Amino acid sequence: xxxxxxxxxxxxxxxxxxxxxxxxxxxxxxxxxxxxxxxxxxxxxxxxxxxxxxxxxxxxxxxxxxxxxxxxxxxxxxxxxxxxxxxxxxxxxxxxxxxxxxxxxxxxxxxxxxxxxxxxxxxxxxxxxxxxxxxxxxxxxxxxxxxxxxxxxxxxxxxxxxxxxxxxxxxxxxxxxxxxxxxxxxxxxxxxxxxxxxxxxxxxxxxxxxxxxxxxxxxxxxxxxxxxxxxxxxxxxxxxxxxxxxxxxxxxxxxxxxxxxxxxxxxxxxxxxxxxxxxxxxxxxxxxxxxxxxxxxxxxxxxxxxxxxxxxxxxxxxxxxxxxxxxxxxxxxxxxxxxxxxxxxxxxxxxxxxxxxxxxxx
Numbered sequence: 001x002x003x004x005x006x007x008x009x010x011x012x013x014x015x016x017x018x019x020x021x022x023x024x025x026x027x028x029x030x031x032x033x034x035x036x037x038x039x040x041x042x043x044x045x046x047x048x049x050x051x052x053x054x055x056x057x058x059x060x061x062x063x064x065x066x067x068x069x070x071x072x073x074x075x076x077x078x079x080x081x082x083x084x085x086x087x088x089x090x091x092x093x094x095x096x097x098x099x100x101x102x103x104x105x106x107x108x109x110x111x112x113x114x115x116x117x118x119x120x121x122x123x124x125x126x127x128x129x130x131x132x133x134x135x136x137x138x139x140x141x142x143x144x145x146x147x148x149x150x151x152x153x154x155x156x157x158x159x160x161x162x163x164x165x166x167x168x169x170x171x172x173x174x175x176x177x178x179x180x181x182x183x184x185x186x187x188x189x190x191x192x193x194x195x196x197x198x199x200x201x202x203x204x205x206x207x208x209x210x211x212x213x214x215x216x217x218x219x220x221x222x223x224x225x226x227x228x229x230x231x232x233x234x235x236x237x238x239x240x241x242x243x244x245x246x247x248x249x250x251x252x253x254x255x256x257x258x259x260x261x262x263x264x265x266x267x268x269x270x271x272x273x274x275x276x277x278x279x280x281x282x283x284x285x286x287x288x289x290x291x292x293x294x295x296x297x298x299x300x301x302x303x304x305x306x307x308x309x310x311x312x313x314x315x316x317x318x319x320x321x322x323x324x325x326x327x328x329x330x331x332x333x334x335x336x337x338x339x340x341x342x343x344x345x346x347x348x349x350x351x352x353x354x355x356x357x358x359x360x361x362x
Contacts, residue, residue, distance in 0.1 A: 129151045
């Protein structure tokens, strides 16, 4: 269809530009973020661009961000002059071989199967981590990896990723909403002085980043990223497997004072963060994931990859710290499906540190 005809039929949505001004995806950018950036670049409403790309609803965008069909990828490629390979790499299917295995095939005709996969994968149900400095530099362009709870530090700016709005202390959801610049939490939980419910609307780029002071934190995130992207070293898989277990079991006494990042030490001892863990889950706090990675790295250096010795150490530390036996929900255990068989879980179950209980999720 020629450019003249297109302008006649849809004057509000210009055809993709072929000059140098055409907007290209950033490396590692999320599909939803890029589509919204394209809308801003064309000077059109995001909803209008969604209609043009046949992503008519927010739910359709969420599904597209998980995995693209060949037909959808081909259509988006033609509309935006972006290669299909790049488009597929901007979806969560990029991590199907690591953090998000057993992804259901398209079309998702069985909603129950898809919902079960979402609750048993390393996926925060659109709950985002983000680097404030990255958002400032890139005009609020969001990275795909920030959708995974495995992300706890920005390698470029050496800061811990933010996980909640500093104004209302609510998690920020990415991909579920069109606007990514402001916190959209609100409703009955937050009322203005006149008693009406209102959204928070705090600018997420105003979040004050927490600097990383220990080089080990950056090294741990690099090892996790190597596993996520499918090129881990021979020892990285053991490191990630043990980290996944310690996210559930790590205690303050397991951390060392010397050489440890102070933010991790303070975060793990914070009573407020303990409450957030109960409310939002073990993986909700980037500092806790970073703490688990730190302990995992030290234990592997001390004991090698011996699950027996590692499990005995964890058992002893939890006894000293007066920690009760941990009941592992079978759905939480499914978080490790990409790492099974996980010898560390099996040994801790044998020692009685972990018990497997029936799922209570609905």
